[in-house]
Amino acid sequence: MAKIFLVDTENVNIRALKGANYLNENDLIILFTTNKTIVHNFHENLIKTIETKATIKNIHIESGGKNCLDFQLVSCLGLVIGTNNKKNMEYYIISRDKGYLHSINFLYEQTQCSINLIPNIKSLFDKNYDDTLAIMENMDDEITQCLKELGYTNKTITKALIAIDSSKTEKDLEVNFFLQFGWNNKIYNICKPIIFKYNILNIA
Known part of the structure; x- marks a missing residue:
């Protein structure tokens, strides 16, 4: 249908x-x-x-x-x-x-x-996914708040979230942050502990 x-x-x-x-x-x-x-x-x-x-x-x-x-x-x-x-x-x-x-x-x-x-x-298709989505949204909120407190712009925050949303593995995460920010890994190092705390790469 x-x-x-x-x-x-x-x-x-x-x-x-x-x-x-x-x-x-x-x-x-x-x-x-x-x-x-x-x-x-x-x-x-x-x-x-x-x-x-x-x-x-x-x-x-x-x-x-x-x-x-x-x-x-x-x-x-x-x-x-x-x-x-x-x-x-x-x-x-x-x-x-x-x-x-x-x-x-x-x-x-x-x-x-x-x-x-x-x-x-x-x-x-997955009746448990709504709970997973709530976890993802909480992670997004924490990353957004953290980057804002450090003085980063909405554009930078959006680029970071794009990199995260596009990733399924840690390797994906590294590649996608590189595509967004080049060799500057400062944003990646800020976001990585938060991402791993939520175990987002395993439940995405």
Whole structure:
């Protein structure tokens, strides 16, 4: 059964797309991005690291006030359902915002389509993954806080998180930090103890 994912990038980060490698060429991921989320959580370099057969599409939302992205995401979901004649289709909103449940319930009552709110893709295939994701997010927060306290810019912090998110082994970590920072291993040496404390390379 084909799947369509609509991603609220204001409420999740790039790790919400973990599990995209389980998808096939019939599936679609739609990212709803803003100027802020493109710079940080869904930077182009992060998107390139995603291994998937699914199509990834980006819809950029111009700033239009509070909940602007939410409204446009739900509108797009209704449009996609209305123009899709396939009954064997599953729809997912990827977000931690429970406010979507009202719209999901309404659309289900009108269409009887399968629509679900999930925090990430991998949770569909690994029921324990949400706990793992929480550990990863705690690590990101600690690294971000540590680098900010040392005076590093948001750009530097984003580059460090890109290197970490792209790594599955310690060797990957070394290579990815080199790609981001060259021979300067100062940031790597700051982040490494935090990464190893969370044992992130074993659970990614």
